Amino acid sequence: MSGRIAHRGLRSKVVSAAQAAAHIRPGDNVGMSGFTGAGHPKAVPRALADMLSEHRARGEDFRIGVWTGASTAPELDGALAEADGIELRLPYQSDPVSRAKINAGTMEYIDVHLSHVAQMAWEGFLGRLDVALVEVAGITEEGDLVPSTSVGNNKTWIDLADKVILEVNTRQPLELDGMHDIYYGTALPPNRRPLMITRPDDRIGVPHFACPPDKVVAIVETDAPDRHTLFKPIDEDSRAIAGHLIDFLELEVKAGRMPADLLPLQSGVGNIANAVLAGLGDTRHRGLTAYTEVLQDGMLDLLESGTLRFASATAFSLSPAGAAHFNENIGSFQGRVLLRSQEISNHPEVIRRLGVIATNGMIEADIYGNINSTHVMGSAIQNGIGGSGDFARNAYVSAFVTPSTAKGGALSCIVPMVSHVDHTEHDVGVVITEQGLADLRGLAPRRRAQRIIDQCAHPDYRPMLQDYFDRAVSGAWGRQTPHLLGEALSWHTRFMETGTMRLP
C-alpha cells in the first residue's frame, strides 16, 4: 500500500479497479473527476469499459451517464466511448472517439456552461447522481481527501453521489496539498450568499474535500500520469494574434480604460493561448494575476519570470515537459497558484467583479461578431463551449481569437453568418485573427461588420465578404443587421459540396 491513505478505516477499502467498477450499475449516472486531462481517474474507467463490453457480449445493455469537470483522457472518455458505454456525456469533451460517436448520433452529449454544471446537478435538473469516481492525491488521517491536479466538480460529485469510489494516485505530488481552495458555502436559492472573493488570491474555502468515510465503497491505488498534451511550437499566426492583443492592451492602458497593471487574465486552452502568454512575458508587465480555468505551461513560465504574481484556476493542463518541470519545482509555486471548484473559477459573479480580461478561441466568427465555438458546419460538435460563455459574458473585455482561415485556406473563419451561435454579438468585444484586431465595443452592427471585414478577414476572402455585406445592406429586410438569408449560409454549403468556401 502506498502510504497515501492515512485514515485507518478507509485502508480496508482498497480493492482492484475491476472490483471498484463492479459498484457501478447499468443506467447509473457517474460523476467523474477530470478537467483538461488532469486529475481524472486512471484505472476504474478502463475496468468499467471492460465490464461493459463483457455485459454487451452477453447481450445485456450496460450504459451509463458520464458527468465530469471537462475533458479527460483516452483511458476514460476514449475507453468508455469505444465500448459504447456512454448513454449521455456532459459537460465538455475533446476525445476523438467520443466525438465520432456523438456525431454519429450514438452517444448523447449536453454542452453546458462549465459554471452551470454543479448548480444544475444540485437543482435536480440532470437527474440523480449515483456514483462519484474521483482521483485524489491522498487521504488524511481524518478521512479528508487531498485533491489532485484538477478540482472541477469533484466537491459536488462527492456531496451528491450515493456511493464514492476513490482513486489514490501516487504519481501526483503530495506537495499539491495546500494548493486548493474548496468552498463549502454554496447553497440552493433562496439560501445563496455572496461569494467573498475580491482578488484572485482570496481564499474562501478549505484545502480538502470532506467525505463521510462510509460513503466510500471502494478505493483503488494508481500510479499513472495525467494526459499531458504536447504543445506545438508557437507558429507565426499565433504570434501575430498575440501581438495584436498585447498592443490592444497597451493602448487601453494609455487611454485610461485599463489599469496600468491590467486586470486578471483568463485564457482558453491551446497554442494561441500559450502564444499570448509568451508574448506577455516579453512586456514590461510584472505582478499580474490570472483568474482563469486552466494553468498551461505558459502560465507557469509567467509565474516563474515574475510577470504573473498569482494564478487561480480549476485545473492544470501541462505538457510532459511542463509537468516534469512543475513537479521538480513545485515548492516555488506554493502560495502562488490556487485550484478552485469550477463553479467558482468560472462564476459570473466573480468574473464580473474582478473584471477579467478574457481571451478564448473559436471555430468561426461572422461579420457582426457572433461566435461559433462548438459546431462544425452547424451540426457536428467539435469539443464544447467549455467556460468561454462564463468568461465572455462577464468579462471586462471579451476577446475571441482564431487564424483567419483553416484547412489550408479552404475555410474562412470569418463568414457572413455563423452556422451555430455560442456567443452573441452582445457578448463579444474584440475579434482577433493574424490579420488584425477588430475592436467592436460601442459599435452598431454595420460598423462592426466593416471593421471585422477590414481588420480580421483573410485577403483572399475579404472581397467576397465585402460583396456580401454591400449587397445585404442594400437588399436586406432591414438595415440594423443586414443579411441575405438565402445565401447567408452558402459559404458553408459550398464547402460541404466542393471542399472549399472559395468561389469556383
Add this chain to the structure above:
Amino acid sequence: MSGRIAHRGLRSKVVSAAQAAAHIRPGDNVGMSGFTGAGHPKAVPRALADMLSEHRARGEDFRIGVWTGASTAPELDGALAEADGIELRLPYQSDPVSRAKINAGTMEYIDVHLSHVAQMAWEGFLGRLDVALVEVAGITEEGDLVPSTSVGNNKTWIDLADKVILEVNTRQPLELDGMHDIYYGTALPPNRRPLMITRPDDRIGVPHFACPPDKVVAIVETDAPDRHTLFKPIDEDSRAIAGHLIDFLELEVKAGRMPADLLPLQSGVGNIANAVLAGLGDTRHRGLTAYTEVLQDGMLDLLESGTLRFASATAFSLSPAGAAHFNENIGSFQGRVLLRSQEISNHPEVIRRLGVIATNGMIEADIYGNINSTHVMGSAIQNGIGGSGDFARNAYVSAFVTPSTAKGGALSCIVPMVSHVDHTEHDVGVVITEQGLADLRGLAPRRRAQRIIDQCAHPDYRPMLQDYFDRAVSGAWGRQTPHLLGEALSWHTRFMETGTMRLP
C-alpha cells in the same frame, strides 16, 4: 414655481425647455432618464428636436447620441428620431419612428444587455457622456434628487456627465420618495465589491440621487404623464401560455426542485406577462416576491391581493388605469416596492444568487431552443434584447414564451433555425407556446428538438418541422445538432418571397 425644488440655489436655475435644450451641442452624448415609458424627460427632448430642426433648416448638421435606461415615449424617441436628430441610440427602444429610421439605416442603434450599459459607460467603451437629462420628482433642501417612476441608468448619467439638466415633474407623486434604493457602491475593477443583496427586499443604497448643484445647468418644471400603455384584455393564447407555466411551476414544487413558495419572479413586459401574473393570482400562492425589471399592472394586482409580498424592479410600466389606481393607493405600496438602478435590478450576480424564475417573450425559437428576441427576418430590429439576456443566463429557470404562430398563421414562431440568435441553447430551459411547454433541461439537442416540435409547434407547422428534423438527422454533416444548412433559413426566405412560411 411648483414648490418641488427645496434647494434655494437650484431654484434660480429654472428655465424654459428651449433654454435648457440650448445647453446641448452637436455631437453630444446625452444620457436621458426613461425606462419602458416611465420617468423620461417630457419637455426638453421636444424642444431639442425643434432646435435640431432649425439647425437642419439652416443647413447645419446637428445630431446627438441618446443613451437611456430603456424605451421612452413619442415625445422623446419619436420626436428626436422624426427630426433625424439621433446619430446613435442605445440600449433599448420600442418607438415606431425610431425603429423605422434604424431599419432604414439612417440611425445607428447598439443593442446592449441592460445590466451592461452603466459599466460600459464607466469603462469608457461608449465615449464621453456630455449631458445628463433626467426627470425627478423633486429636489431636497440639500440638493439631492428624488427619483421619479424609473431609475434606469440615472445615477450613472448624473455621475458621469459634465452637465446635468433636470426636469422636475409635478405629475409624479411625491409619495414615490422612499421607494428607491440608489446604490453608490459600484466601482471599476479591481475595486468592485460584492453586492450584499440576498433577498429582493434588501436595501443597499440611499433613497436619492446625489448631484453637485454646480453641475446642474438647467431645471425645467413639467406636469406631464408617463407613457401609459393600454394592455389588451388577456387573450386565449396568453391564458394558455400562463396556464402551462403555472402547471410547470407546481410540478417543480411537487418534484422538490423548487421551494413551496417558489423563488423570486421576473417577467418581461407585455400581455403574456400580464396573463402569467393574473394566472398566479388564481393559485394558492401567497407571499411571493419579484426581482424583476418592470412593475406592470399585473404585479400591482398581485401585491394588493397578497400573492406578492414584495417586488423589486427598476421602473413602473402601467396602463392609464393602473397608474391612476397606483397614484390613488400609493400609500399601500410603500415598503412593498423598490426601484433600483438597472445595473442592480438586472445584475447577473444578484439574479443568480436569488435564483430568479425568468419568463421572457421572443420573436421565434428554433427546434434546438435557440431564441431570437430582436430581429425580424434576421435583419430588421424589432425592439431590443432588453434585460432578457441578463435574466435568461443567470436565472434558476429560464423560460421563453410566444404564441406558436404570428401574422394570422403566416409565420411559425418555431422554425428550423432562428434567423438571429440572442439566447443560445445553453441558456434556455423552457419554451412555451399556447400549444404546450417543452422542458429542455438536461436534454441533448436532438431530444430538445423532438420535444419542442411535439409540445410547442402549431399543428399546421408541426409536420413540416418534423420533416425537416428527420431529414436533418439523416443528412446533416453531424448528428449533435443536425441542420441542413441549405434550407435551414428557407422558411424565412419563403415568407419574404410569398408572404407566408407555409408551403405552396
